[in-house]
Amino acid sequence: MKAETPPAPRVVPVPPRPAAPPAGRGRRGRHPLRWLVLLITLAVAAVMLAPFLLLVLNAFRTSTDYSTHGPLSWPTAFTADAFSRYLSLVDFPRALVNSVLISGTVAFLGAALSLISAYAIGIGKVRCSGAILAVLLLATMVPQEALIYPLFYGAENTGLLNSVWSVVIVFTVLQAAFGTYLLASVMTTLPKELLEAAVLDGASRWQILRQVVFPILRPTLSVLVVFFFIWTWNEFYLPLILLNDPSAQTVPIALATLRGQHSIDITVLNAGSLLSLLPTLVFFLVFQRTLSRGVTAGAVK
Numbered sequence: 001m002k003a004e005t006p007p008a009p010r011v012v013p014v015p016p017r018p019a020a021p022p023a024g025r026g027r028r029g030r031h032p033l034r035w036l037v038l039l040i041t042l043a044v045a046a047v048m049l050a051p052f053l054l055l056v057l058n059a060f061r062t063s064t065d066y067s068t069h070g071p072l073s074w075p076t077a078f079t080a081d082a083f084s085r086y087l088s089l090v091d092f093p094r095a096l097v098n099s100v101l102i103s104g105t106v107a108f109l110g111a112a113l114s115l116i117s118a119y120a121i122g123i124g125k126v127r128c129s130g131a132i133l134a135v136l137l138l139a140t141m142v143p144q145e146a147l148i149y150p151l152f153y154g155a156e157n158t159g160l161l162n163s164v165w166s167v168v169i170v171f172t173v174l175q176a177a178f179g180t181y182l183l184a185s186v187m188t189t190l191p192k193e194l195l196e197a198a199v200l201d202g203a204s205r206w207q208i209l210r211q212v213v214f215p216i217l218r219p220t221l222s223v224l225v226v227f228f229f230i231w232t233w234n235e236f237y238l239p240l241i242l243l244n245d246p247s248a249q250t251v252p253i254a255l256a257t258l259r260g261q262h263s264i265d266i267t268v269l270n271a272g273s274l275l276s277l278l279p280t281l282v283f284f285l286v287f288q289r290t291l292s293r294g295v296t297a298g299a300v301k
Helices: 034-059 063-069 081-089 092-122 129-141 149-159 164-187 192-200 205-233 236-241 249-262 268-285 288-297
Strands: none
Touching: 034 268, 063 268, 081 149, 081 268, 092 129, 092 164, 092 205, 092 249, 092 268, 149 164, 149 236, 164 205, 164 236, 192 205, 205 268, 205 288, 236 249, 249 268, 268 288
């Protein structure tokens, strides 16, 4: 009788051990310079926030405290007297309404005019479009001092001097020149197949602008609206010349009148500067997500 051979032992495969991470790539050594970068970032942020913090501290202190201890010392007592004195010297609510009206109107009208002009240049069949864009780019480089003479007498002859609409018209055209140059450059990169498909579907030019081009450029337009608002809010020279009437002055001009009509009080000047800064800061924080989306929209296809 033949003896049966025992079955061969079953070999269980052993999974290979994972390779050890290379030196310097572990959890501790993954970013060896991250603490240094963090410290540098915090230092840069502190340097950038230092003027704003000094503005806030000097706005809530008395004139005697400022004269005695200087601007870099901690206030002995926090008070809002500087704000009350500033509001008694300047018609801030009226200036705030004028600034919001001018900046908001210029922002939306400038963006709308930029969209229509860029659509005609970037997608339409306008001759010498490159030369037109070059002229618009040069127009943004012309200093305002070179424009003040014709703008002043033009506003005077048309009866718009000391009217907020004179500033609205001027800044709408100036901001739209930059916006047209930017949007026309973006529209040249739009897929031609998309526009041709809209034409084959029977869409008119206005329908293409409203239903095809505008949704694509909405993030870029939102960025232009934010920038136009802030740029127009901070304008000083042209409103100073065109708006001599105190009832039509903007916030920067109302703040500058403290040096000419009244004695200079640094605490009052800091209080007025803080009140002038808060609206733009609130506007920027409200539209921060819109701004970030508009900036990064062109990075991802």
